[in-house]
Amino acid sequence: MSGTPEQRATAETAETPMLAVENLQTVFHTDKETVRAVEGISFDVGEGETVGIVGESGSGKSVTARSIMGLVDAPGQIAAGSSIEFRGRELTGMTEDEYREVRGSGIAMVFQDPLTSLNPVYTVGNQIKETLRVHQDLRGDEADEAAIELLESVSIPDARRRLDEYPHQFSGGMRQRAVIAMALACDPDLLICDEPTTALDVTIQAQILELLQELQEERDLSIVFITHDMGVIAEVSDRVNVMYAGEIVESGPVGDIFENPAHPYTDGLLESIPGRYPDETYLRTIEGEVPTPTSQPTSCRFAPRCPKKFDACDEIHPAPVAVESGAEDHRAACLLYPEDRGQEAAVDEHRRLRETEADDE
């Protein structure tokens, strides 16, 4: 989360990743239809690394976070063939008790709206101490001291007094700090932040981003950072995954994604940010709307809105490939790539990849 984009990208370790998500599919069955909210995504997170997931509403980024945390409720379901490995342990198919243990020690999550993560009728201190009691078996004065220490570690001034206050007596930024303190109570290795600053003002957002960065350095945390804000992603991530309609359409080091966006969707997303082209009167837009995917894809889901669409886009479901030979860490799921192969060869490559995949199943 610090240093130049190049340093950040190469700092990634080659060992087994802390978190490895492989072909994750999360579907919601309703009477009317089946919504395929997450469609076969794969990514991993290394030690001390910040991986960003960016996308518009409905792209499946929050469902991805909840899937990792084991918080997908009926009618949602993680489909067979999905794999989420945390420190080599498979999380899919775990019982609720086993999952609770993982949440209590390994992975913690910070949600968008701090008010919904805090119970309004208990003091903040009570809630932090409850976490400490459940996960670390601390009680009484010991728990008090640990809670104060946690609040101080997230820079809440006058922490001892704050323990006795209720969530409504905290400002928005302070609440989010308290929620982060609760997440840290379990001493996690991996923190999943789902839009943690979206409900906050920019000056408070700046404080929270700074805090997360400090905590990451102190505790050597790995962070999955989910947001729709390209500015925030650019600031915090080492590597970025761009999601569209349940799929990761592009992934790569943060510098590559912003400097050389490969997928036409990433490109369109960046172009429509106000201020990108200050000399133009009108903002650039992406035609059409984000679809709600209800069936398995047989073609590119972005094709109907894509300015670079060609015939094959309607026939082949693109697989994530390196944008050019040798650039293994910058991948895009688009028939235009690998770019240096020529279009026909690229299309054949995608067809071949999808066919072998189908054979495997």
Place this chain on the structure above:
Amino acid sequence: MSNENATVEREQRSTTTDDVLVSVRDLKKHYGADSLLSDDPVKAVDGVSFDIHRGETLGLVGESGCGKTTLGRTLVRLETATSGDVQFEETDITTLSGSDLKQWRRNAQMVFQDPDSSLNERMTVGELIRDPLDVHDWKTKAERDERVRELLEKVGLSEKHYFRYPHQFSGGQRQRIGIARALALEPEFLVLDEPVSALDVSVQAKILNLLRDLQEDLGLTYLLIAHDLSVVRHLADRVAVMYLGHIMELGETERLFENPANPYTHSLLSAIPEPDPYAESDRITLRGAPPSPRNPPEGCPFSTRCPSKIRPEEYRSVDDDAWRAIQELREILRERVRTDRSIAVIARELLGLETRISDIDEITEEVFGDVELPPELATHVDRVVEDVSDGNPEAARQYLKGEVGGPCDRDAPDYYTVDDEGRTSYCHRHAPEHESPAATLDAE
């Protein structure tokens, strides 16, 4: 806009400068001031003055709770001003009532933030847009229907949407319905309250383009309220920056963004994360949160968080860390005086039990841990500890303010003109005897 175009536009604009559509003078809106039993009023808008020129877009930015929405609502008479004037053309609208008010409302309409909650789910889109026409008895029924179809077209929807319900539309389309509804009575002035903040960036771009087209076609005047500064920078001709009920800075958009004069504008702009991982960040991270508008600081509203607050002469040589710690102590005292003590705490006090409120020593330990205080400051801190231990944090706060407070804590600043296009900024540092805000911020 290239530079050449910008100059041309600016010239055009300056020819219309005298054509003021809305003129606001010392406008205040306080809530809860009207009852005998009420506490201190919430000073949502606390004395603002500005003009909106015909055909321009004035951006209004600020953090939540700064009063920008209240100001917008007061300008279209959804709220009644506590004091001050709002002149709309020749009419003072703060005193309008009855049929005069209803008649005037045709001129000024509002587009709301959340298209989910601002449209009645039980009305069809056609009914929704026709509603204002019905209320105002606009022409004949046939003409109204015709007008609705025309409006649908204008905002990028189509006639076939007339009989559908709002839930059948996406967020962007709903916002188009909201805009059509606001335009129904051909107003001159629109207050756009966070029109795109609930929308995704690709949808947001389309709505902003639509708003620009409509302004050009219909000669509309906008007040654009937004917390997203890039949106305001794209659309607004001039920007007003609000903080705690006051306008801190107001001026031409590009100049204000390029070279902010007020320390608050400076901090606000520097807090925005840029969508560029290579961007060099010289961020000023503000401490704390804005104070409650029920209990705003005396003097400058930004004084509790200001990075370039003026130090009194005698403390100029004090080490920065020590000075920062003193400010932090003041903030903690402020916070303590403000928060209500819970019943449990009051009971403990009555019973003579130890309460957490009293352990000031721990606070000073936390704040001054590894900071060396010069002797004169150390005596002040001792006195504060004494007062708080005696259960009188308010006395401690006042004492500290008297001893180490500067002009920013005591006096409200004036508005200073800071560029040749009449940009104004509300800050003591523009006075000739002080160093300018920019100089102090760049030095850091």
